[in-house]
Amino acid sequence: MLLGIDVGGTHTDAVLIGRQGIVAMAKIKTDHDNLLVSIRDALESIVSVAGPEGVSRLNLSTTLSTNAIVEGDTEPVGMFVSGGPGIDPVLYRVGDHYFTAAGCIDHRGEETGALDESAVVQGMAACREAGVSVFAAVSKFSTRNPDHENRIKELVHPLADYVAMGHDFSGRLGFGRRINTAYFNSAVWRLYNRFVDAVQQSVLSMGLRPRINVLKADGGAMPLSMSRHLPIQSILSGPAASVMGIIAICDIREDAVILDIGGTTTDMAVFAGSAPLVEREGIAISGRPTLVRALRVKSIGVGGDSAIQITPQGVTVGPKRLGPPMAFGGAHPTLVDALNVQNVIAYGNVAASFAGMAALAEGSGLDPETLADYAIAAAVNKIREEVAGFVREINDRPVYTIYEMLEGRKVAPAKVYVMGGPALALSALLQDAFSQEVVVPENFAVANAVGAALARPTFSVELFADTARGRMVVPSLGLSREVGRDYDLAAAEADALALLREHVRYLGAEDDEAPVETVERSSFNMVDDSTFLGRNIRVVCQVRPGVLPQYREAVTCPC
Amino acid sequence: MSVLKAARELGIVFFPAFDWAISPTHPERQERLLYTLDQLKEEGVFDIPGIREYKPEVAGEGDVDRVHFCFPETSGVVSPSHLVSAGGAIRAGRLVMEKKAAKAFALVRPPGHHAMKCVHGARGFCNINIEAVMIERLREEYGPLRVAIVDTDCHHGDGTQDIYWNDPDTLFISLHQDGRTLYPGTGFAHELGGPGALGATVNVPLPPGTSDEGFLYVAEHLIRPLLDDFKPDLVVNSAGQDNHFSDPITDMAFSAQGYAKLTEILDADLAVLEGGYSIQGALPYVNLGIVLSMAGLDYSHVREPGFEPSRVRQGSAVTDYIRRQCVDIRKLVKNPPPRQRSGEMVGEWFVRRKTLYYDTDHITEYQTESVLVCPDCPGVLKIESESSRTPLCLGVQIPIRACPRCRSEGERVFTEGAKSGRYAVSRLIDRAGKRYERVGGVAVG
Known part of the structure; x- marks a missing residue:
């Protein structure tokens, strides 16, 4: 059975998945200052239900490195x-x-x-x-x-x-x-390794003997041993885990948009050509771009806790957050309060939502219900516009050949999957706003942990060869070797694929679990003064983020 | 948090056409912008806040037909690659016009500045003039614009010159290696424009071996003042990079630092890549220099490997010659000689006869260009053209701000020509009425 744990900012979610379906689940408040405690609690909670035996794999998504970097709690x-x-x-x-x-x-x-x-x-x-x-x-x-x-x-x-x-x-x-x-x-190297030591110890002390993997921001997994050298690869894996979870639960196969409506933001990702889209270059952390591969996720400043405001341009929702909804003791009405007023939901103290909305509406000529209506419409419209802009941006990404320019595949989402707290409440309104079918999966509450549990290893190799210099390099594998003048694109691609397959096996995956593919292949003749000097060859092969096929059926439910 | 931030927003339309070449070992081949892309990516140019990469548009045949008389037909001389590179220039122009960027650089290929008003095929690696296609699209969409084009390619921008020869609203300045020593063999100081646009064409032929000192002198002492006087709405730099000391097909001694400084002095709104064939030793560094300069970033560390200023410095004879040139050209432009050597008056029409060779496609074209010398507007243009491939054709252009008489005269010349049966193809570019027509050899109406 596969155990997935996602240590998030607020909650730590765990789920144990067998071939027949979800065996156990747990949701615990995250102890921000001691993530190890959160992980141990999650493990205990699962083990108490299912016992330690039978857990063959533990996939862990943790914010340890992310928090350390963002908070500057790092080593010189x-x-x-x-x-x-x-x-x-x-x-x-x-x-x-x-x-x-x-x-x-x-x-x-x-x-x-x-x-x-x-x-x-x-x-x-x-x-x-x-x-x-x-x-x-x-x-x-x-x-x-x-x-x-x-x-x-x-x-x-x-x-x-x-x-x-x-x-x-x-x-x-x-x-x-x-x-x-x-x-x-x-x-973060030292901090991360100490943490991993402690995690391994906890797992062992509970009688578990799983293979342990760590989640990456591209929705893939890497073995714990590898993560010890590359802790940076573990940053920002949380949103990716959620996206992978929804893909597994809903068995997404055609182009789609995935929305996760949270407290402060709505995160969107796009699924196209049978995999979630990955950032072209890498993800940024603390305002600094990196080479860490990540799912392409964009945040919209609209969430359940987004403040409602009346401006000369009309009623707006977000991007400001002025505290929790009034239904939960906040001081300013939010989207959740508007949904309470409109009777779409009944969260917390509904009367407080009414009072807050009435106070905000005062003097504006609007009654509280109309204001709530406008606010919900503003939130839905903002989400719709941002999704359209995101898809446009993706289709407007630069390409470098005339073929791609004229024949390139366009992303055309057929469905919009929505998860997160206010998802169900907003689904009917979102359906009115989108021309695509809007789907709210039932099981999204632990989608992140499901995504973590089912993530397969991902990796990419970039091969560069220059036959005039007689050299081929694959930097991420630390490989550099001599090649002859007859080395060509076919040979390079075969090498890259073989090296990737070998590496994926080392990562602990069977060939059918993690299919390899070529994503870029080019060979340029290098010419000087009309004379052929050699070939400049570039090949990129990868295992795309995806869900382990054997367990897919176990979690898929009608969406 | 990052220290790097563009002083002004720069849009880069990068399109290397990795699947297009004139022939496998031709300078204009797939590999040309490969190392430039590597350098820009490695430097992280597209990560700098304020610099953004954009995808080209694809220009339509209509964009081409607004500018060129393509004979016998447009689809025969234009390939998708040209429409994409022209579309790249258009996207760059639009970014600036729509204020999405303060400046924009179309780093695209294939190039275009040898493509003339009439097109029978490819000349000097060019089929259509991507700057002109862009400028006329912008004029169509955003109204009449005063445009200055500064062509800093090592080869004379003869195509752009030909297209704007009679347009007083477009200042065309070309600095290039002296035509007596390099293709296409034109671009002498006395080429100043048609009778209605005298002084709106400026040519600065430079002696072989001109280095940073000479180029920057011309930019500061001649071009900058001319631009200031002309007061353009838009300045376009046809940014050829073959003045570099390592370029294999030219003889100049310009450097990456020099290009970056030149870019700063010209302060163009738009740059469009033209030639430049030292693809490893020059282009990556020259392009990086231009990008940083356009974005208002420090470029002082950009230096091509093996660059020793002392080795390529121009001699004092070159320096003196260039200084004298600048004085002479400034005088010529201010007071052009009244009698034009390029053609003769026939009635109210000024007529030039030209023989043109398309070196890339091996075509010879024979052309008679007539422009109605009109006191009220730039005047109707009429071109009769035949080539070694295509029988006699007619092109008539009514300029954007044509006077009523020129509008009706243009209509008349086109309609009568099309009816006469003399021309295999007749084309009308009516910028005033936004009508673009093509009639085959058979009579109309």
Whole structure:
């Protein structure tokens, strides 16, 4: 059986899934200052119902790294950056121990300037002084040639408990993202590993012997052992878990929009071409973009707790939140209060909602019911507009070939799935607003934990080969090897797929659980003065986020 | 939180056409913008707050027919790739006109500045003039605009010059390697525009070996004042990058730093990529420099590998020559000689005869261009054109602010021409009435 635990900001949800369906569920308040307690409580609650046997896999989605980064509760990192010409690397400064060294690798992976090792040595002295013991090394175009990052690691190693290298995280380009990713990874490395030690101990002490995976922001899973080196990959996994849950529960197969209406925001994701859409480059955290793959999720400033206001432009809902709904003791009427007034729901103290709405309506010429009506309509319209804008934005993403320009597939959602507190209450109104069918699944309360439990491993490999230089690299696997002049796109694609399959097996998945696919393949003839020099080959293969097929039926219910 | 933030909003329409080439080893091939994309991605340009990447539109044949006389038909000379690159320029123009961005850069291929008013095929790697298609679309949508085009490609922008030769509302300035030493062999200082638009065409031929010093001198001392005098609503930079010292098909000595500074001086609203074929050693760095400069960001660290200013610095003879050129050209533009060498008056019409060679498609075109010299408007344009592939055709254009007489004269010339049976194809571009017609060889009505 598969156990999924999602440690969220407010609640920790757990669900145990067998081949026949959901065996046990638990919902506990999250102890923000001690996530381990929340996890232990969730485990105990499940074990008390189902016993420790039979749990073959535990998939854990946790906010530990996210919280640490967002709250700045991280360890100082010695950051060594070699930039080469371009944007001044000083402008990417992050943290208090940021050192730049001259040195340059160009776009083909050619060293065009030697690494200034003396600058690294100087920075090390400063780090020793400051007691810094985790490091990160990033150079420009290290995904084409990691020599400078490797060299920096060698140099700082004697001082280090841990050194992250930029090319470990992704083969994608993005110097600034690489710096942020490596930096944050080192900044939470120790904290995360201690936490994971404690989680493992708790699991064992309860008599459980599962394989443990950790959820990622792309809705996929990675083995706990791997997450120890790449804790940054565990950030912002919560929203992805919910999306994966709904996909499993509703067995979504055609293009669709998924809305999660929460307290302060409504999060939307898009399912297209048989998988949820992934961010093109990576997700941002604390205002800094990273190379961490994530589902493309956009937040709208409308939720159950969004404040209602009367403005010269009309009645608005959100994006401001002025405290909880009046039905729950707040001081300002919110969307939940409007729904109470309109009798759509009866949450908390309905009389308080009425009183609040009446007070707000006073002097506006509106009666409380009409004001509530307007507010609900404003919220629904805002959601509809934002969804349309989101789909438009997705279809307007840049493409680089004439073929894609003219023949590219357009995303055309056929259904809108809605979950979250006010989902059912708003469903009829949303149905009026959307031309697509609006669906509110029954089981969405633990969708996040279901998503966590059923997530399959995801991974992507980016292969880059330059036959003129005679080299092929796969940065995220730390692979670099010589290739002959006859190495071509077919050979490169075969290599990339084989390497990915092998890695996915190492991640603990069977081939049929985690199908691999090629998402980008290109080979450019390099020509100089009308002479063919070689091929510049790029291949990207991946396992897309998806739900483990064997358990899909167990959780699917009519939606 | 990030220190990097664009001082002004920049929209980049990036379209490298990774599946299009003139031929596998042609300079205009799939690989051309590959390393530029790598560099821009690696630098994180699209992550900088204030810089955004946009997808091109696809221009329609109607956009082409508003500008060009394509013979024998538009679909025969225009491919989807050209419609996408022109559409990229249009999207960039729209971003600025709709104030979604302060500036925009269409980093697109294939290029367009050698495409002339009449199009029988490809010249100098160009089929349709993507800047002109964009500008005329903007004029159609947003009303008459005074537009200045500064063509900084190493090759003379002869196509753009031809299209705007008789348009006093479009200032066309081209600086390029001297036509005596490089394709297309035109763009001399005395080429100043048609009789109704004298001084609205400005050519600055530069000697081979001109480096940063020379380019920036011309930009500051000649182009900047001309732009200030003209008071354009929109400045478009045809941003060719083949003046770079490493370009394989030219002989200049310009650098990435120089391009970034030039961009700053021109302060164009829109840049549209033209040529530039040093795809590894120059384009990634030149494009990065232009992007940073347009966004008002620090570009001082942009430096191409192997750049030593002393090695490419221009000689003092070049410096002196360029300074004298600037003085002479300024005089010429201010006081153009009244007698035009380019053609002759026939009645009220000023007539030029041209023979044009389409080097990419190996076509020769014979053309008679007549413009009605009108005191009240830019005047009706009439072109008779035949080529080694297509028999005699007629093109008639009524300008946007045509006077009533020119409107009816244009109508008459087109209708009579179409009826006469003399022309395989007759085309009308009526900008005043927004009518765009094409008639086959058979008589109408």
